[in-house]
Amino acid sequence: MNTLPKSQSILLIDDSITQYLMLQALVKGKNWQIAHASSLEVAQERLEAITYDLILLDLHFPTGSATQFLVQTKRTCPVVVVTGSSEPDKWLAVLQEGASDLVLKPFNFVALTQRIQFWLSQEDLSNDPGSTFDQIEAQKLISLMGAGDWLQTVSLFADISRDALKQLKLNFPNHEDLKRLAHTMKGEAPIFGAKQLGFHGKRIERMFNATVPIDFEVELTILHTLFQAWEVQRLAWSKTQLTQ
Amino acid sequence: MTILIAEDSPVVQKVAAKVFNFQKINVLVARNGQELKEKVATPGLRLVFLDIQIPIADGFECITFIRDSADQAINQLPVYAMTGNAANLSEADYIAKGFTGLIQKPIDYDKLVQMVLQYRD
Numbered sequence: 001m002n003t004l005p006k007s008q009s010i011l012l013i014d015d016s017i018t019q020y021l022m023l024q025a026l027v028k029g030k031n032w033q034i035a036h037a038s039s040l041e042v043a044q045e046r047l048e049a050i051t052y053d054l055i056l057l058d059l060h061f062p063t064g065s066a067t068q069f070l071v072q073t074k075r076t077c078p079v080v081v082v083t084g085s086s087e088p089d090k091w092l093a094v095l096q097e098g099a100s101d102l103v104l105k106p107f108n109f110v111a112l113t114q115r116i117q118f119w120l121s122q123e124d125l126s127n128d129p130g131s132t133f134d135q136i137e138a139q140k141l142i143s144l145m146g147a148g149d150w151l152q153t154v155s156l157f158a159d160i161s162r163d164a165l166k167q168l169k170l171n172f173p174n175h176e177d178l179k180r181l182a183h184t185m186k187g188e189a190p191i192f193g194a195k196q197l198g199f200h201g202k203r204i205e206r207m208f209n210a211t212v213p214i215d216f217e218v219e220l221t222i223l224h225t226l227f228q229a230w231e232v233q234r235l236a237w238s239k240t241q242l243t244q
Numbered sequence: 245m246t247i248l249i250a251e252d253s254p255v256v257q258k259v260a261a262k263v264f265n266f267q268k269i270n271v272l273v274a275r276n277g278q279e280l281k282e283k284v285a286t287p288g289l290r291l292v293f294l295d296i297q298i299p300i301a302d303g304f305e306c307i308t309f310i311r312d313s314a315d316q317a318i319n320q321l322p323v324y325a326m327t328g329n330a331a332n333l334s335e336a337d338y339i340a341k342g343f344t345g346l347i348q349k350p351i352d353y354d355k356l357v358q359m360v361l362q363y364r365d
Contacts, residue, residue, distance in 0.1 A: 018263050018353050025262035026255065084352070106352035109255050 008120050009033045013043040014058040040064045052077050054119050059083035070097035078119045245364050247291045248283055250274040252298050263353050277301025284318055291363050292323040311342040
């Protein structure tokens with residue numbers, strides 16, 4: 001007997017009905033169900049009652065912000081923020097509050113579908129321990145810090161300003177540098193037990209492999225945020241070592 | 245109200261139909277320049293969106309056809325160019341060629357709907 005695979009459900013939180021209709025047309029023929037919440041309040045009610053596989057969240061609402069929503073709402077699936085905002089400060093804020101990804105509006109349909117597909121194919125991240133540092137990992141970190149260029153790369157990334165990011169964008173001809181970096185992240189992550197790091201590395205690498213059009217500024221901002229968080233953690237850890 | 249979208253991408257056709265039908269706007273689709281030339285004479289047509297790179301007759305040939313028409317209902321139609329390669333030409337260049345304006349791709353459907361609703365009587 002043939003059984004149909006269970007369809008996956010996506011909750012679009014956006015006050016525009018047009019975005020919902022567009023998405024519905026886009027996913028026709030795919031095994032995805034789109035639900036719509038036109039406000040953050042409605043979204044909260046729905047999330048209390050129903051479990052979704054993915055949330056697409058607009059950045060701006062008349063009665064609140066996506067950042068607030070991310071802080072306040074308990075969720076069990078990845079959240080992809082969709083925004084027409086060209087302010088990296090706002091991108092960073094949502095990424096720092098736990099959004100998994102960010103896609104710019106107006107949508108490139110191919111890229112949007114690929115991103116949705118990618119996030120739906122990921123395992124549940126709600127129990128992700130993140131970059132936890134136990135003693136064994138810490139020892140490995142020390143030895144790698146002594147020898148590896150990789151941490152230096154990370155530190156450099158974490159230190160550069162956002163203006164410099166825009167300049168960096170010009171220095172990634174043929175995507176090769178970013179591709180290499182993504183590959184390194186993926187490879188190094190298991191050593192550090194840093195699931196998120198490996199996850200993002202994998203994501204970036206996969207986007208290159210799938211030749212999905214990517215937005216460099218967004219990708220670099222994501223990397224930047226990730227590395228900053230990593231660097232803060234690393235410095236905090238070093239401090240505890242010094243005081244012991 | 246009826247609008248015509250000359251566009252060979254099935255995804256854009258599908259999305260436009262869904263979005264505009266909800267607003268009770270009838271959407272005609274032309275998949276190439278030849279179909280545009282036939283459908284532009286549809287009675288009650290209010291607005292045209294014309295992708296520059298449609299097959300058979302491209303956007304520039306189509307706009308000349310529309311503006312040169314002896315029928316006022318056709319030659320006076322608002323016609324917006326749609327393109328993802330706006331780097332070479334500015335909106336002013338498209339206007340100089342007879343277009344009413346330029347829609348950049350990827351299309352911002354929120355803005356597009358607002359714009360179309362302004363043409364509703």
